Amino acid sequence: MKTKFTKLIKRDLIFGFENNKYKFIGVTFIFIAVIWINIANIQGAAFELGMSSKDINFTDLFFSLFKGIDYNALPLPVNWILIHIYVTYLIGSYCYDDLSEDSAHAIVRMGHRRGIWISKVIWMIATVMVFYLILLAILLIFSTTMFELSFQWSNFSKESILATLQSNYSGIQFVLLTLCIYILASITTSILQMLISFIVKPAYIYLINISMLVISLYINQFMLPIQGSLLLRQNIFDGMYPINPINTIVYNLAVFILVLIIGSIYIRKFDMLVSQKTD
Structure with a gap:
């Protein structure tokens, strides 16, 4: 059974990344442009303070990309929106589509459905991690060459x-904390997206996720896991804010575990053998 599960994970990773290559x-080129714009903004702000590029480093560029927004919803946090939209784009409806197309073979190989769901979750986590590694690589390259x-x-x-x-x-603690918050928020949102893909059509998945992003910007209460990644709303920047790193991490982990369990139960009832691949 362990060998079958390992092979299934390997298959999902290979096929999933092949599907997303x-x-x-595209994501790499988009964020090269996004980070280039952030560099121009940072340099402009530094020059206004009488500083030069020598006074800027990786941490500044990192913060510019990941800072989000405080409780003033304007200007829109374009970087934050793009990060989460592209995670949604990468995850897509692959879980449902793959099960619909190759479910019979997967069931025969595994013998039970829970392993199939867990394998898809592992693929999702790997996809999210690669996405953030790409962002870090771009930041490191620009920081090395320009700052x-x-x-x-x-x-x-x-x-x-x-x-x-x-x-x-x-600085390094701040960077690691921010990465932890963002990655957890993306993983939690993505596993929820995978579960929703069993229930609604793929087009609606994107609408639901975009709606969650918009709602996150305009509500003050900490209701959605993704809100914690609006870094400037963390109480490390204002002690009056309700969101802090601990409740952000705990909340995201709790939601992730809950959806993981629900998905394990739901996939047993999901009629994979007669479902049709979505377009």
């Missing part, structure tokens, strides 16, 4: 980030 290429490759606070950071950051984080 052109999407990953200083440092994970500590720069002179610009001291004016733009530390002026509002209320917790005593080092």
Whole structure:
């Protein structure tokens, strides 16, 4: 059974990434452009403070991409929206489509459906991780070639980030915490997306996720897991805010586990053998 499960995971990873290879290429070029625009904005802000590119490093560029927005919904957090939309795009309806097309073979190989669901979840987590690795690689390349490759606070950071950051984080701690929050939010949203793909048509999946993004921007209560990735709404920037790193991580993990269990139960009832592949 373990060998069958391992083979199924390997199959999902290979087939899933093969299915997404052109999407990953597109995402890479899109975020090269996005990060280039962020660089121009950072340089402009630094020059206004009488600083140069030497006063900027990786941490500044990282924060510019991932900071999100506070409780003022304008201007829209374009970077935050793009990150989550492209995760939605990469996950798509692959889980449902693959089961609809190759479900009979998968059931014969595994003998039970729970392993099929878990294998798809592992593929999803791997996809999310690769997406963020691509973003980090782009940030590292730009930081190395244009700024200083440092994970500590720069002179610009001291004016733009530390002026509002209320917790005593080092630069590397801040980067790792932010990555943890974003990755967990993306994984939680993605597993929910996979579950929804069994219930509604693929086109509606994108509408539902976009609706969640919009709702997250305009509600003050911490209701949706994805809200925690609006970094400037964390109480490490304002002690009056209800969202903090601990409740963000715990909430996302709790929702992930809940959806994982629901998916394991639902897939047993899902009529894979007669379902048709979606367009």
